[in-house]
Amino acid sequence: MRPAAHPVGRLLGQVWLWPAVVMLGVGLYRLGTPELWRDEVATWTVATRSLTDLLRLLQHIDASNGAYYLLMHGWTVVFGDSVVALRLPSVLAMAGAAAFVALSAERLFGGRVAAVGAGLLFAAVPQVSRYAQEARVYALVTCAIAAATWFLLRALERPGWRRWTPYCVAMALAGAGHLISFSTVAGQVAVVLLHLWQTRGAVQRRLLWQFPAAVAVSALPVLPVVFMGSRQSDRQLGWIETPSFRLLVRFGEHLAGAPHVFQALALLALPALVLPGRRVQAWQALLLAELPVVSVWVVSRGGTSYFIDRYLLFTLPAWAVLAGGGLAAVYKAVTGLARRGRTPRQARTVGVLLAVVLLAVPVVAALPKQSAIRHVSSHSDSEEPFRAAADLIAAGYRPGDGVAVPLGEQSWAMVGPGVSYYLPSDVRPYPVFVAESAAEAEDLSPTLCAQPAACLGQGPRIWLLVLGDTTDPLSAIPPEQAQVFRARYGAPDRVTPLGGVTLALLDRTG
Structure with a gap:
């Protein structure tokens, strides 16, 4: 009788382990380097409120992210709110997604080549790394959908409530995290x-x-989110443009974060689709990747648009599974040819070497983008120098200083909380032109004061932050605010454009 394998040996032999470990390393690499951008700042400012204030906010805005905010509220209580702490749940989730990608590829295509190859290809995709390092819900939703895919494949092999239950849990978590993820049902x-x-x-x-029943059960916990989110969609999603057919055709390039990477994945997928063996499974993976995208595109053409790459990030695991299947198809074909005149071991070696070479193509293609997404300001489409502004304010701060930030129609930029995050705990200028704090207003942003003069305060100095780079910051704020500033402080003493935001100091003591 062969002796039982050591537990460590069994663990090291699992096909999901190395993709998860690699993804964990990729996600942790320079995790704290990119500065928080406005969406991550929103996560911080909501998650660090009291539970009562958080629940009140969800009644007015961001209910679709409520489950994630509640998770992050508990997380920050335990682990703090540093940049690394805020992003760590996303890193862990993407590592979990890589593991489920490998397991799904193994179940669909069989063998270690498909499984390990799919998991490593998933970890190489730039957008996977990008959102593994973001304090938002997208990585957690991607993990939940990747898990639901594996649970679904298991349930198809041997239907029963024991196998449908984890599928329902995974789908419910995905839907609660982001409603768009339910399009994967297509x-x-x-x-x-x-x-x-x-x-x-x-x-x-x-x-x-059984399958429709499982989907219905999965949807039940998500219905409150649907109800609350539908009332808030116009406010939160009005900025997304109606997608064109051209965008649909080229969406994979945006989804992967680099055109060459997606093209390499698509080429790797072709052998699985055309070579005999597992073509039905390959089409299952392809439709799992494409039909959610098409369905969201169709819905977005008729009203509110939801068609943006990060909302559909959860379709990337299916692409990785399909590409892993392509590697396995090539490996099988080459091994079969190589057996003529060679031993089985030599044939397998030839097949593995070719699979490694093919695997290296998208990995090498992704390297420039992988480096770029770890730049200090790489998380934002526009410059958001929150830390630079905070450093200047902290260096020149005096007790009694005030701060004026973009509010009202410009509150989407999250300049106030973004700068506040990077200020030292003992540097807290009082807010100017604020009628209610964000928590009091039960919103993401403070309420703008209707009478600027009444909300100016008595501070001898005001730090003024405006959007854009300008030498005349008073011209970049509402005229009634500028008039109040000019009457009490005159012209700014110091104006510093920071690239996307301008910081000025108004000083009546100078």
Whole structure:
């Protein structure tokens, strides 16, 4: 009798382990280097409120992110609110997603080549790294959908409530995290139908009612989020443009974060789709990747648009699974050819070497982008120098100073809380032109004072922050505010454009 393998040996032999470890390392690399951008600042300012204030806010805005905010509230209580602490849940989630990618590829295509290759390809995609290092919900949703895919594949093989239950849990978590992720059901329907077509078994016909029932059960916990989110969608999503057909065609390039990387993934996927062996499984993976994107594109054409790459990040695991299947198809074909005149071991070596070379193509193509997304300001599409502004204010701060930040229609920029995050704990200028704090207003931003003169305060100095680079910051604020400043302080004594934001000091003591 062969002796039982050591537990460590069994662990090291698991196909999901190395993709998860690699993804964890990729996610942790320079995790704290990029500065928080406005969406991450929103996570911080909501998660660090009291639980009562957080729940009140969700009644007015961002209910669709409520589950994530509640998670982060508990997380920050335990682990703090440093940049690394805020982003660590996303790193762990992407490592989990890589593990489930490997498991799904193994179940669909069989063998270690498909499994490990798919997991490593997933970790190499620039957008995966980008959102593994972001304090937002997208990585957690990606992990939940990747898990739901694996649980679905298991349930298809042997239907039963023990296998449908984890699928329901994963889908419910994904839907609570981001409603758009439920569009993956469009791809899952195709997976189920292709499975039924391939098996045609009497037992499998139970799937015709079990799968819809599982989807319905998954949706029940998400219904409150749907109800609350639908009332807030115009305010939160009005900035997303209606997508064109050209954007749909080229969406994969945006989804991967680099055109060459997506093109390499697509080329790797082709062998799985055309070579004999696992073509049905390859089409299952392709439809799982594409149908959610198409369905969201169609919906976005008719009203509120949801068509943006990070909202559909959860479709990347299916692309990685398909590309892993392509590696496995090439490996199988080359190994078969190499066996002529060679030993089986030599043939396998040839196949593995070719698979490694093919795997290296998208990895090498991703390296420039992988470096770029770890730059200090790489998380924002526009410059948001919150730390630079905070450093200047801290260096020149005097007790009794005030600060005026963009409010009202410009509050989306999150300049006030963004700068506040990077200020030392003993540097707290009082807010100017604020009628209610964000917590009091039960919103992401403070309420703008209707009478600027009444909300100016008595501070001898005011730090003024305006959007854009300018030498005349008073011209960049509402005229009634500028008039009050000119009457009491005159012209700014110091104006510093920081690249995206200008900081000025108004000083009536000078």
